[in-house]
Amino acid sequence: MAEKVYRELCETLAKRRGRYPGKDIPEFYALVEELFTPEEAAAYNAIPKGFHPADVIAKVLGKEVKEVTPILEGMADKGLCTAGSMGEITFYGAPTFVPGIFEFQFMRGTKTERDKKIARLIHAYKAAVDVDQGPVTITFPTTRVIPVDEKIQNDNVIHTYHQVATYIEKYHPLAVSTCFCRHEAKLLDETDDCGNPDDVCMQFGIGAQFVIDRKMGRQITKEEAFAILKKSEEAGLVHASINRQEIDFLCNCCACHSMILKTALAQPKPGVILNSGFQPEHNPELCTSCGACVDRCPAKAIIMADGDEWDLNLDRCIGCGVCATGCAFEAIALIERVGVLPPPADQKALLEAVKASQA
Ligand code: SF4
Ligand code: SF4
Numbered sequence: 574m575a576e577k578v579y580r581e582l583c584e585t586l587a588k589r590r591g592r593y594p595g596k597d598i599p600e601f602y603a604l605v606e607e608l609f610t611p612e613e614a615a616a617y618n619a620i621p622k623g624f625h626p627a628d629v630i631a632k633v634l635g636k637e638v639k640e641v642t643p644i645l646e647g648m649a650d651k652g653l654c655t656a657g658s659m660g661e662i663t664f665y666g667a668p669t670f671v672p673g674i675f676e677f678q679f680m681r682g683t684k685t686e687r688d689k690k691i692a693r694l695i696h697a698y699k700a701a702v703d704v705d706q707g708p709v710t711i712t713f714p715t716t717r718v719i720p721v722d723e724k725i726q727n728d729n730v731i732h733t734y735h736q737v738a739t740y741i742e743k744y745h746p747l748a749v750s751t752c753f754c755r756h757e758a759k760l761l762d763e764t765d766d767c768g769n770p771d772d773v774c775m776q777f778g779i780g781a782q783f784v785i786d787r788k789m790g791r792q793i794t795k796e797e798a799f800a801i802l803k804k805s806e807e808a809g810l811v812h813a814s815i816n817r818q819e820i821d822f823l824c825n826c827c828a829c830h831s832m833i834l835k836t837a838l839a840q841p842k843p844g845v846i847l848n849s850g851f852q853p854e855h856n857p858e859l860c861t862s863c864g865a866c867v868d869r870c871p872a873k874a875i876i877m878a879d880g881d882e883w884d885l886n887l888d889r890c891i892g893c894g895v896c897a898t899g900c901a902f903e904a905i906a907l908i909e910r911v912g913v914l915p916p917p918a919d920q921k922a923l924l925e926a927v928k929a930s931q932a
Pocket of ligand 2: 852853869870871872873874875885889890891892893894895896897
């Protein structure tokens with residue numbers, strides 16, 4: 574029975590796709606047998622696409638709602654399914670491994686022996702899938718960089734989706750959790766610490782409510798959210814999220830650990846595939862050639878070898894603005910980058926764009 578349900582889980586996760594779909598390899602079973610009880614695996618398999626109340630899932634399982642609800646609630650607490658309430662009714666969803674289940678495992682920032690074991694199992698599974706799939710080719714980005722908007726020159730058109738502040742002002746509640754990429758690395762090897770702040774992963778609205786309800790993060794005020802943004806910008810972290818105009822989370826990424834940035838920067842032309850819609854404009858009259866921007870640029874897009882003039886490789890520049898925030902002489906501002914399409918309006922438009930790019 575257990576073996577059968579885990580095989581079905583593999584098939585379900587293969588259909589749901591994501592960055593790491595289900596693969597019929599030993600590393601998959603070692604991981605899911607630690608994450609899911611057989612009962613939980615069966616419940617995951619029974620959740621139809623989208624979000625559904627417990628009675629719909631109970632019907633698929635042929636069980637009573639009162640029997641299935643505690644299983645789903647336990648799974649939501651463990652980050653194996655999502656849960657959100659509308660009025661009195663809770664709707665459950667079955668997320669992919671990535672984005673979804675893997676990240677949920679590390680957002681609490683805890684360091685128990687089980688956390689370390691799960692980190693090792695996830696790492697082994699991702700490594701096996703990476704070998705199997707080969708290098709990732711992004712045909713249409715599912716994530717995007719959001720620029721440091723205060724560095725955008727005044728005479729540029731700034732859309733609301735270019736401004737993180739828009740989302741902080743608009744959504745309630747707001748939450749912060751531990752950066753799962755940096756935390757996963759530390760669970761695998763506690764010396765693997767780049768020194769960047771950990772508590773900077775933000776969620777907005779429904780996403781925040783889920784994280785708060787399931788104790789994967791904590792609710793924050795708008796003032797705290799702006800302070801986290803400032804801390805992230807000072808540290809040289811890149812604002813990144815899903816490639817939609819409406820977002821429900823904001824990662825503050827380092828080039829050394831962030832899956833979003835590492836995947837993008839491994840592309841032949843990251844600046845073309847993952848761009849905020851802006852690029853730096855350099856003012857040679859203000860520049861002292863201190864080199865701070867070269868050191869901070871996560872994409873290694875600035876060229877300034879000894880005696881050379883400041884130059885920019887647009888094929889690599891992702892338009893994050895980290896160079897501008899690090900310039901003490903105000904010698905860099907962001908200007909609009911011509912030819913960058915606006916992000917898709919919503920999830921449906923994003924999925925259609927990805928599909929069209931793969932046709
Ligand atoms: S940080 Fe500013 S002053 Fe220093 S090299 Fe870069 S642009 Fe010039
Ligand atoms: S030059 Fe580097 S730091 Fe500056 S916007 Fe481009 S990618 Fe970001």
